[in-house]
Structures are given as structure tokens and as C-alpha cells.
Amino acid sequence: MDPLKRRFxxxxxxxxxxxxxxxxxxxxxxxxxxxYISMLERGIRMPTLGVIDSLASxxxxxxxxxxxxxxxxxx
Amino acid sequence: MDPLKRRFxxxxxxxxxxxxxxxxxxxxxxxxxxxYISMLERGIRMPTLGVIDSLASxxxxxxxxxxxxxxxxxx
Numbered sequence: 001m002d003p004l005k006r007r008f009x010x011x012x013x014x015x016x017x018x019x020x021x022x023x024x025x026x027x028x029x030x031x032x033x034x035x036y037i038s039m040l041e042r043g044i045r046m047p048t049l050g051v052i053d054s055l056a057s058x059x060x061x062x063x064x065x066x067x068x069x070x071x072x073x074x075x
Numbered sequence: 076m077d078p079l080k081r082r083f084x085x086x087x088x089x090x091x092x093x094x095x096x097x098x099x100x101x102x103x104x105x106x107x108x109x110x111y112i113s114m115l116e117r118g119i120r121m122p123t124l125g126v127i128d129s130l131a132s133x134x135x136x137x138x139x140x141x142x143x144x145x146x147x148x149x150x
Contacts, residue, residue, distance in 0.1 A: 004128055048121045052142075053079055064143030067127075071139040 006043030007073040011066060013041040015059050029058035081118030082148040086141060088116040090134050104133035 016026050016037075023041070027034035031054060039045040047055070049063075056063045091101050091112075098116070102109035107129060114120040122130070124138075131138045 002125075004125060008124055046123045046125050048123050049083055049127065050077075050079060050121050052124065062143075062146045064139060064146040067142040068137075068139030071137045 002043065002046070005046050008047060008070055009041040009043040011070050011073065012037075012055060015061065015066065015069075016041075019059050021059075026055070026058055030054040077118065077121070080115075080121050083122060083145055084116040084118040086145050086148065087112075087130060090136065090141065090144075091116075094134050096134075101130075101133055105129040 016023070019026075021029070023037045024034045026032075027037045030037075030051075032051065036045065040047060040051075052063050052066065056066055059066070091098070094101075096104070098112045099109045101107075102112045105112075105126075107126065111120065115122060115126075127138050127141065131141055134141070
């Protein structure tokens with residue numbers, strides 16, 4: 001599995017749970033499909049910058065916050 | 076034009092010039108095609124997270140640094 005996708009999925013799942021959102025609720029807020037959120041969290045989809053922007057807005061944070069946290073997960 | 080893509084392109088062009096790299100040199104370092112770098116800088120392609128990672132490495136910076144700068148370009 002692509003480590004970058006997996007690391008991103010882990011960050012998104014963590015942030016979603018911290019926000020108290022289900023995958024369905026996050027999907028609705030981000031205008032994405034809940035199946036896609038599930039695939040992102042499992043690290044089997046590579047998000048585009050546009051998806052990252054939508055997720056950040058839906059999670060009430062910035063893209064920079066998400067991606068800086070992602071950087072910290074590097075080996 | 077999609078403002079997000081345009082803003083990303085502006086950040087990448089600025090960072091590339093600061094690094095003293097041509098589009099061709101950045102493309103080589105990032106293992107991307109120089110035509111693709113040109114399209115990114117002109118805001119006509121939406122990068123994936125994988126491309127952002129490659130660009131950050133090639134520019135000697137972090138994804139978080141690039142994306143935090145991108146956040147600052149928001150209206």
C-alpha cells in the first residue's frame with residue numbers, strides 16, 4: 001500500500017473522530033460520497049488538492065493544518 | 076478558472092523561482108514532466124497529494140510549508 005495515502009487516511013480518520021463526525025456526516029459536509037471517505041481513510045485513494053480543501057473546510061480546519069499533521073507522520 | 080488550482084500554481088512558481096530552478100529542472104527533480112509543471116503553474120491542473128509530495132521534496136521543503144503558504148493566498 002502507498003504509505004502516503006495510508007498516512008493521509010489515518011490523519012483524516014483521526015480528525016473526523018476528533019470532530020465527532022461519522023463518515024456519512026463528513027461526506028455530507030464535504031459534498032463527497034461516504035464510500036469515498038471510507039476509501040480515503042483506508043488509504044486506497046489518493047486525494048486531489050480540491051478534496052483536501054473540501055475536507056479541511058468540513059472539518060473546520062485549514063489545509064495547512066491537515067498537511068502539517070501529515071508531514072509529522074513521516075517515518 | 077478554478078481559484079484553488081490557480082493559487083497553487085502561483086505558490087509553486089514562486090517557490091521554484093526562489094529555488095533557482097527552471098521548470099525543466101524542477102520536473103527532473105520531481106520526476107514529473109515539464110509540460111505538467113507548466114500546466115500546474117498556470118493553474119490548469121489539479122495536483123494530487125502524491126504530486127504535492129514530489130514537488131515539496133524537489134523544492135527542499137515540506138508539504139505543510141507549501142500548503143500553509145497556499146492557505147495564506149485565500150481571499
